[in-house]
Amino acid sequence: MEIPENGPGIEPVKFTTNSKFTFNCHKGVACFTKCCRGINIILTPYDIVRLKNCLGLSSGEFLAIYTVPRILEKTDLPVVTLKLMDDELTSCPFVRDDGCLVYKDRPTTCRYYPLGVASLSHKENIEEEGFYFFVNEPHCLGFEEDTEWTVAKWRKDQGVDIHDEINSGWTDLIVRKRSFPANVKLTEKTKKMFFTTCYDIDQFRTFVFESSFLSLYQTDDETINEIKQDEVALLEFGFRWLKWILYKIGDFKINQEAAGRRQKQEK
Ligand code: SF4
Ligand code: SF4
Numbered sequence: 001m002e003i004p005e006n007g008p009g010i011e012p013v014k015f016t017t018n019s020k021f022t023f024n025c026h027k028g029v030a031c032f033t034k035c036c037r038g039i040n041i042i043l044t045p046y047d048i049v050r051l052k053n054c055l056g057l058s059s060g061e062f063l064a065i066y067t068v069p070r071i072l073e074k075t076d077l078p079v080v081t082l083k084l085m086d087d088e089l090t091s092c093p094f095v096r097d098d099g100c101l102v103y104k105d106r107p108t109t110c111r112y113y114p115l116g117v118a119s120l121s122h123k124e125n126i127e128e129e130g131f132y133f134f135v136n137e138p139h140c141l142g143f144e145e146d147t148e149w150t151v152a153k154w155r156k157d158q159g160v161d162i163h164d165e166i167n168s169g170w171t172d173l174i175v176r177k178r179s180f181p182a183n184v185k186l187t188e189k190t191k192k193m194f195f196t197t198c199y200d201i202d203q204f205r206t207f208v209f210e211s212s213f214l215s216l217y218q219t220d221d222e223t224i225n226e227i228k229q230d231e232v233a234l235l236e237f238g239f240r241w242l243k244w245i246l247y248k249i250g251d252f253k254i255n256q257e258a259a260g261r262r263q264k265q266e267k
Contacts, residue, residue: 024145036095054105169239
C-alpha cells in the first residue's frame with residue numbers, strides 16, 4: 001500500500017472520477033494482506049480521529065504509539081505517517097492473518113488502494129485535485145479479478161468520499177503552501193501549532209477551551225456549542241483557523257480589547 005517516493009511504483013496516468021478499472025480484493029486472494037507490509041501511509045487528520053477513537057486512546061497517546069512525525073519537504077509543513085512494526089516485513093501494526101484490526105476505521109490511503117490520490121501523495125508532479133493513479137504493486141493480484149469499477153463508485157464503496165470532504169480544509173492548507181516560494185519557511189512555533197491543530201485534536205480542544213483563545217477570537221455561541229460537542233466540527237474549525245493564521249483568509253475576528261490585554265501581559 002505504498003505510495004513510492006519516486007516513479008517506479010506509480011503509473012502517472014491521470015484517472016478521473018469516471019475512469020474505469022477492474023479489481024477486487026477479498027480474503028480468498030493469494031496475496032491477502034501483503035499490501036499491509038512495507039508501507040508508507042500518511043495519516044490525514046480525520047484518519048487520526050477515527051483511529052484513536054477506535055482504539056480508545058487520546059490523540060496524544062495515539063500519536064506517541066503509532067505514528068512518526070515528518071516534514072513535507074516542499075511545503076515545510078508537518079505530517080504524520082503510520083509507524084511500522086519492527087518485524088521482518090515491516091508490517092502495519094494493525095494487520096492480522098485474517099485482515100485489518102481497524103478495518104471500519106482504516107486510513108484514507110488504505111481505502112483508496114489500489115488507487116493513489118494526488119492530494120494525499122504530496123508529490124510535486126501530481127498535485128492536481130481529482131487526479132487519481134494506480135499504485136501498481138506487483139504482489140497485488142486484485143487486478144486479476146473481474147469486478148468493474150469507476151473511480152467514483154470505488155470511492156463511495158470504500159467510504160472515502162466522507163474522509164475527503166472532512167479533510168478538504170487540511171488538503172487546502174497544504175496545497176496553498178505549495179505555491180509559496182521554497183525559501184518561505186515557517187517558524188517552529190507555527191509548525192507546532194499546525195501539528196497540534198491538525199493531528200492532536202485533544203490537545204487542540206484544551207487549547208481552545210482552556211486558554212484565552214475564545215476571548216481573543218470572537219466566536220458565536222452556536223459555533224462554540226458545536227465544537228464543544230462534535231470532534232469533526234472542532235477539526236474543521238481548526239482548519240479554518242489555520243487558514244486565517246497562515247493565509248489571512250476567512251472570517252476570524254480578533255477581540256481588540258483582549259488582544260491589547262494580552263500584549264500588555266506579554267511585555
Ligand atoms: S490500517 Fe489496515 S488496511 Fe491499512 S495497512 Fe494497516 S492493516 Fe492494512
Ligand atoms: S488484492 Fe491487492 S489490495 Fe487485496 S490483499 Fe492482495 S495486495 Fe492487498
